[in-house]
Amino acid sequence: MTIPHTTRDTMSALERAGSGVWPARTSTPTVKVNDHGVVPPVEAPSPGAHLGLDDEPQGLKIALPVVGTVTLVRGMEVGLRGLRLPVGTAMEVVGTVQSVTGDVVAVADGETRLALLGEATGISGGTRVRPTLGNGQALGGELLGRVIDALGRPIDGRGPLQARHGRIDRPVPPALTRRRITKAMPVGVRVIDAFTTLARGQRVGLFAGSGVGKSTLLGMIARGAETDCVVICLVGERGREVREFLEDDLGADAARRAVVVVASSDQPAQVRVRALHYATAIAEDLADQGRDVLFLCDSLTRFALAQREVGLAAGEPPTARGFTPSVFAALPRLLERTGPRESGTVTAIYTVLVEGDDHNDPIADTVRGILDGHIVLDRRLAHLGRYPAVDPLLSISRLAAKVLPSSQLALADSARRALAAAEAVRDLVEVGAYQPGTNPDADHGLAVSPNIVELCRQGIDEITPINETFATLTQILREDSVKAAQP
Ligand SMILES: Nc1ncnc2c1ncn2[C@@H]1O[C@H](COP(=O)(O)OP(=O)(O)O)[C@@H](O)[C@H]1O
Ligand SMILES: [Mg+2]
Numbered sequence: 001m002t003i004p005h006t007t008r009d010t011m012s013a014l015e016r017a018g019s020g021v022w023p024a025r026t027s028t029p030t031v032k033v034n035d036h037g038v039v040p041p042v043e044a045p046s047p048g049a050h051l052g053l054d055d056e057p058q059g060l061k062i063a064l065p066v067v068g069t070v071t072l073v074r075g076m077e078v079g080l081r082g083l084r085l086p087v088g089t090a091m092e093v094v095g096t097v098q099s100v101t102g103d104v105v106a107v108a109d110g111e112t113r114l115a116l117l118g119e120a121t122g123i124s125g126g127t128r129v130r131p132t133l134g135n136g137q138a139l140g141g142e143l144l145g146r147v148i149d150a151l152g153r154p155i156d157g158r159g160p161l162q163a164r165h166g167r168i169d170r171p172v173p174p175a176l177t178r179r180r181i182t183k184a185m186p187v188g189v190r191v192i193d194a195f196t197t198l199a200r201g202q203r204v205g206l207f208a209g210s211g212v213g214k215s216t217l218l219g220m221i222a223r224g225a226e227t228d229c230v231v232i233c234l235v236g237e238r239g240r241e242v243r244e245f246l247e248d249d250l251g252a253d254a255a256r257r258a259v260v261v262v263a264s265s266d267q268p269a270q271v272r273v274r275a276l277h278y279a280t281a282i283a284e285d286l287a288d289q290g291r292d293v294l295f296l297c298d299s300l301t302r303f304a305l306a307q308r309e310v311g312l313a314a315g316e317p318p319t320a321r322g323f324t325p326s327v328f329a330a331l332p333r334l335l336e337r338t339g340p341r342e343s344g345t346v347t348a349i350y351t352v353l354v355e356g357d358d359h360n361d362p363i364a365d366t367v368r369g370i371l372d373g374h375i376v377l378d379r380r381l382a383h384l385g386r387y388p389a390v391d392p393l394l395s396i397s398r399l400a401a402k403v404l405p406s407s408q409l410a411l412a413d414s415a416r417r418a419l420a421a422a423e424a425v426r427d428l429v430e431v432g433a434y435q436p437g438t439n440p441d442a443d444h445g446l447a448v449s450p451n452i453v454e455l456c457r458q459g460i461d462e463i464t465p466i467n468e469t470f471a472t473l474t475q476i477l478r479e480d481s482v483k484a485a486q487p
Contacts, residue, residue, distance in 0.1 A: 097122030106314035115270035138163035150275035186466035188224020191456035195392035201340030208377035219249025224463035233279030236302025272306035287344030301353040320362035421445030
């Protein structure tokens, strides 16, 4: 990564001066005893301020060593001495082949550990390391329509970006500054709009095995959602899948109102970790300008695997199924950053891989507890060609009741009960042991469920307005009651 000229110049000037430290404050801050004889507390600098993350480098006034040296290189991990910098600081390792950036991920035994964002080739013991003092990464509306990597560099071949820069490791907004969730976010996918109606500012998980139709469904949602813009984070996918998603699932029209951040599986773990932090910051920033943002992350599991890789390399102990504590620390922080904000909203959908249909792996478990709902894709439905393979009985939106008119909520409930009643007697029906007339609920369920299933089935290019979905559902449920009323 290139560092801004100002930074580079400032650094070389300092290094030339041979001091190895930033110019110290010339006068020590004086603390006076006030009228009551009390020493007022000295204000602590805000986190990150010492790195000038929000300032021009010239604004720095605190003593700071600028160069450390590499003492360890192991895989994508680098240990260094001579610099004491906090976790999260971006560093530049000046190797013989190229300069590589890395993030401080741990401090152990007096040594600072970095996770590299590029190749370790050319780094040896004694290689110099310094903080990048960058001004963060590209943010803002200029990113719409672009495909970028985890460091904010365009990868769509459409020229350089003219964007504002800002921090990507933002704090979680305080609970009471968030606006209330009041409005629905129709996504144009009938089974979701009817059975797991999303709210603006809601965060849901999309739980599924591989190849069940997650990417296709996310593409449909990105095209059909009633939102101002879409931020899509693709973490850990194979390169081929990324291209397919952009060209086939998302399509050119939806891409114009979307920012896509890509960190494919071949990239270093820390790059994949950073991609989600960065994409989250882009969504937060767009929402802070008053927009309703839809945030799609595929996949959160691959992010967790990348964070685990970084954690294990930095010496963290493996705890739940090999996942390290930093994974469980990072997930709630990241998932809390989306949601309603002071001026706009970030509605987020995170895909979670459930391999071998194990819905209880530690990541799925943790995520389910944090989010306000889950959409479950069922491989059996996919095998039956019932796409999108959402299981309406296992999926739930905890906020549907807050955003749907009571009439539509009642319709969705009746439809769900009808499906459940039909499901309960399905085995009996299949072996011919069910006698129609024994259970009125089951009879109603069996009568309407084929039409509900048909409503849920949807072509990839179809987008249905939510009112139309509920109108069809009303009709389906009414038809059976009319039939039942006839002698
Ligand atoms: N709505 C749909 N209609 C028809 N086929 C679908 C649909 N969604 C998914 N598929 C099929 O499932 C395959 C895998 O979908 P994909 O979205 O790539 O899954 P995942 O992202 O979960 O691995 C697709 O190639 C397609 O054949
Ligand atoms: Mg996929």
